[in-house]
Amino acid sequence: MSYGEVEAVRGIDLEVAPGEVFAFLGPNGAGKTTTVEILEGYRPRSDGEATVLGTDPGSAGREWRGRIGIVLQQSKMHPELSVRETLEMFAGYYSAPLSVADTITQVGLEEKAGTRVARLSGGQQRRLDVGVALIGDPELLFLDEPTTGFDPSARRRFWGMIEGLRELGKTIFLTTHYMEEAQRLADRVAIIVAGRIAAEGSPDELAGADGTAATIRFRTPDGELAGLPDGIDPVFDEAGFATFSAERPVEALHRLTGWALEREVDLQGLEVRRPSLEDVYLQLIARAEEQR
Amino acid sequence: MPTVQLVLHEFRFDQKTFWRNPASVFFTVLLPVMFLLIFATIFGNDTLEGLGGIETTTYYVPAIVTLAVVSATMQSLAISLTVDRENGLLKRTRGTPLPSWVFIAGRVGNSIVVSVLSLIVVSIIGWAVYGVDIPFERAPAVLVTLVVGAASFCCLGFAITAAIPSEDAAAPITNVALLPLYFLSGVFIPETEIPSGVLHFADLFPIRHFFEAFFTAWDPLTTGAGFEWGNLVIVAAWGVAGLAIAVRTFRWEPRD
Numbered sequence: 001m002s003y004g005e006v007e008a009v010r011g012i013d014l015e016v017a018p019g020e021v022f023a024f025l026g027p028n029g030a031g032k033t034t035t036v037e038i039l040e041g042y043r044p045r046s047d048g049e050a051t052v053l054g055t056d057p058g059s060a061g062r063e064w065r066g067r068i069g070i071v072l073q074q075s076k077m078h079p080e081l082s083v084r085e086t087l088e089m090f091a092g093y094y095s096a097p098l099s100v101a102d103t104i105t106q107v108g109l110e111e112k113a114g115t116r117v118a119r120l121s122g123g124q125q126r127r128l129d130v131g132v133a134l135i136g137d138p139e140l141l142f143l144d145e146p147t148t149g150f151d152p153s154a155r156r157r158f159w160g161m162i163e164g165l166r167e168l169g170k171t172i173f174l175t176t177h178y179m180e181e182a183q184r185l186a187d188r189v190a191i192i193v194a195g196r197i198a199a200e201g202s203p204d205e206l207a208g209a210d211g212t213a214a215t216i217r218f219r220t221p222d223g224e225l226a227g228l229p230d231g232i233d234p235v236f237d238e239a240g241f242a243t244f245s246a247e248r249p250v251e252a253l254h255r256l257t258g259w260a261l262e263r264e265v266d267l268q269g270l271e272v273r274r275p276s277l278e279d280v281y282l283q284l285i286a287r288a289e290e291q292r
Numbered sequence: 293m294p295t296v297q298l299v300l301h302e303f304r305f306d307q308k309t310f311w312r313n314p315a316s317v318f319f320t321v322l323l324p325v326m327f328l329l330i331f332a333t334i335f336g337n338d339t340l341e342g343l344g345g346i347e348t349t350t351y352y353v354p355a356i357v358t359l360a361v362v363s364a365t366m367q368s369l370a371i372s373l374t375v376d377r378e379n380g381l382l383k384r385t386r387g388t389p390l391p392s393w394v395f396i397a398g399r400v401g402n403s404i405v406v407s408v409l410s411l412i413v414v415s416i417i418g419w420a421v422y423g424v425d426i427p428f429e430r431a432p433a434v435l436v437t438l439v440v441g442a443a444s445f446c447c448l449g450f451a452i453t454a455a456i457p458s459e460d461a462a463a464p465i466t467n468v469a470l471l472p473l474y475f476l477s478g479v480f481i482p483e484t485e486i487p488s489g490v491l492h493f494a495d496l497f498p499i500r501h502f503f504e505a506f507f508t509a510w511d512p513l514t515t516g517a518g519f520e521w522g523n524l525v526i527v528a529a530w531g532v533a534g535l536a537i538a539v540r541t542f543r544w545e546p547r548d
Contacts, residue, residue, distance in 0.1 A: 040387060042545070062389040070387040074546075075380025080312035081305065092293055092301040093390040136388070 012048075012197055014190055018139070021162075021172045023186035023203075025179070027285055031195040032175045033073065033144060039173065040070050040142055053140060066094050069133030073144040073175075076125065079118035083109050083128055086117060087135050094136035107131040107161055123154035127161065140171045147181060159184055179278040183207075191281060193288040203277050214249040216256065217241045218270040227263070229255040241269065295394070302390070302398030303405075310368075310402055320368050321410055324360035328352055328414060331480070332422055342484035344513045350425075353418035354506035355479045358441075360410035362499065365403045365442050367466045369449030373399070374462040377453065382544040400446045407442045430509045430518035437505040440524045444498065444531025451534035454541035473499045498530035 012035060016022040026032045037043040038050055041057035041064070050057055055064045077086045084100060091097035104113050107127040112120060120128065126146060133141055143162070147155045155178075162185055165172060176182055182189050183203045190200040199206055219241045225234065232252060234242035246252035249272050260267050293301060310316050335348040343351065376382050385395055411434075418424035427434060452469065456462050474480050476490055477500035483491060494500040501523035509518040 042383070042387070062391065065387060066389040068387075070384065072380050072384060072387075075384045077381065078305075078309045078376075080309040085305070085308065089301075089305045090388065092298065093388045095389075132384070 012192070012195075014197065014200075016171065016173060016188075018171050019169050020187045021166050021174065021185055023174045023176060023182035023189045024192065025176060025182055025189060025281060026192035027177065030192045032192055035192070036142060036144055036173065036175055040068070041065065066136055067139050069136060069138035069141045071126075071129050071133045071141070071143045071146055073148070075129065077117045077128060077132065079116065082114050082116050083120070083131075084113045086128060087131055090132045091135045096137060097135050098137045100135070103131045103135050106134060106164065108157070121154075123150055123158065126150070126158065130161065134165070138170070140173065141165065142173045142175075144175045145177065146174070147176070147178065155181070179276065179281055183277045189277070191284055193284055198284045198288065199280065206280050207275050207277050213245040213247050215243055215245050215273045215275075216249060216252060216271070217243045217273070218256070218267040220260075220265050220267065224263075224265060227259065229259055232256055232259075298390070298394050299397050299401070302394055303401045306398045306402035307405070309372075310406065316368060316372065320363045320406060321360070321413070324356050324363060324410060325413060325417060327359065327480075328356040328417060329421075331356075335482075336422065340482055340484050343482075343511075346512060347422075347424075348482060349418065349422035350510065350512065351482055351507070353414060353422075353424045354510040355503060357411050357414050357506050357510075358499065358503040359474060359479055360414055361407045361438065361441055362445050362470065362502070364406040364410055365445035366449040366452070367470060368406070369399060369403055369446060370452045370456065370466045371459075371462040373450065373453050374456045375459045377543060378459045378546050380546055383546065386544045396450075400443075403446055403449075404439075404442045407438060411438060424510070425512060427509050427518070430514065433509040433518035433520075434506070436519065437502070437509060437524065440528050440531075441502045441505070444527050444534065445502075447531045447534035447538060448498070449534075450538035450542055454537070454543065457547055470499070473497050476500075477503055479503055498527045501526045 012031075024032055024035065034043065038045045039052050039057055041052075041060050044058055052060070053064060053067050057064070081089065083104060087100045087103055091100055101113075104110055107130050109124060109127055109131065112124055117125065117128065130141075130143070130146070133143075146162075147158050150158060159181065162172065162174075166185075172185075174182070174185060186203060188201065189203050189206055191198045191206075217237070223240075225242060228234070232244055232255065234244040237243050244252075253272065257267065259265075310320075331352045332349045335352075338348045339345045340348060340351055373382070386392070415424075415426050419426050452466065456465050473494065476486070476494040477483075477497070478486055478491070478494070479499065486494075491500070501520075505520040505523040505527070508514050508520045511518075
């Protein structure tokens with residue numbers, strides 16, 4: 001799949017099951033939008049195969065476009081139309097649209113139904129965007145970086161709305177560079193780095209991809225670590241905390257806390273961490289950059 | 293939705309967005325009327341000896357109709373299409389089952405309806421305020437000129453969007469293309485005041501021919517049906533050229 005001289009993406013092998021929320025992650029310029037635009041039918045591809053709802057998006061027609069809904073990375077509706085009118089306009093394009101009133105409820109814009117787009121906040125405009133993508137009752141919904149530029153509370157409200165769509169059984173193809181968003185919403189995640197799929201799986205699987213070891217971290221008041229049980233061999237991190245990784249964290253904790261009680265040592269800031277999706281993601285990006 | 297109904301659906305929303313946008317209403321509909329009032333006030337008592345002694349106001353009514361139609365078609369389309377392209381609305385629309393030609397038909401229909409309305413408003417003001425006769429006996433020539441001109445300038449509106457990189461550039465670029473031609477073609481200044489070399493130059497472009505066709509229809513000294521087929525063929529040729537360019541260069545996706 002190449003454009004001009006630069007091959008944008010290659011060797012992408014993905015499958016998304018019906019009813020699944022699939023998150024496609026990667027840094028800017030990794031080929032996310034290129035891939036999505038090929039799947040949405042906006043871009044031709046130079047090679048390879050793509051099948052979306054049983055059809056090649058490169059040659060798909062009106063009937064196929066009626067079965068998908070698209071939220072672009074950036075788009076604005078007519079500022080002169082109200083929320084209700086915007087949805088009425090788009091509803092007219094589909095053979096069996098949802099009701100405008102139900103769609104307004106679905107995206108949580110009941111209070112703003114009669115308000116012109118020009119007077120909606122950024123988050124409200126984005127919800128309307130999703131409403132427009134839903135109005136044709138699509139089987140498959142593409143969301144390209146839907147929460148970029150949102151404040152944290154708007155992002156959380158938006159996520160709640162997407163969870164409502166999952167319950168309706170929609171298949172959702174989500175592009176994002178917010179790990180938290182993928183972890184919260186996605187059944188399955190693929191990470192694209194420099195035009196290739198670097199990892200794929202459920203968020204939990206991916207988070208455990210580098211072994212299931214947990215990191216345990218604590219500090220003692222005077223840095224006293226004498227006589228720690230066998231197998232607990234901490235190093236100090238930049239913040240002065242002792243950290244060690246444990247294959248069996250329950251057992252390791254039991255021994256650590258046993259040691260602390262026996263010696264009456266306070267374990268300050270004790271925490272047990274599993275690697276998050278973000279840790280895995282950052283490692284993959286760093287590795288790809290080293291290879292370049 | 294059956295196709296005809298779908299075109300009307302699209303047209304209905306194009307009308308809403310047009311009439312609710314203060315800038316489009318002002319520049320497309322009110323500004324030509326203002327120009328008519330200003331020119332008629334300044335030059336209203338003169339007669340144009342070079343044109344058989346007709347009154348200046350009689351000259352300005354078809355001139356301002358020309359301006360109004362070009363504004364409602366080429367200028368209004370070039371601006372609104374560029375704004376919608378840069379906002380991602382065209383791309384978004386393209387991702388729906390709406391056929392492209394229905395989208396285009398809605399926009400063109402909107403421009404033609406606004407053109408007809410402007411023509412009626414300018415004619416009525418010319419008649420009611422300045423006693424310029426409405427050429428009912430040459431109504432077929434007026435209508436044919438309107439349809440040929442509006443369609444051609446719509447095509448030019450789609451064509452010029454390829455040369456407009458951003459929404460901010462839309463109004464300046466169309467004004468740079470059109471304003472000098474309004475002056476050189478005798479739309480703002482009576483052609484009797486313009487050197488013949490300048491008029492010959494203006495003859496290379498469609499506005500002069502479009503105006504001449506309207507002028508003949510409004511000119512009380514015209515005998516016969518008032519069709520200026522020679523001028524209309526040139527206007528239509530520009531329209532066809534614009535269509536050819538538009539088909540090749542029109543973009544649905546934002547520039548950046």
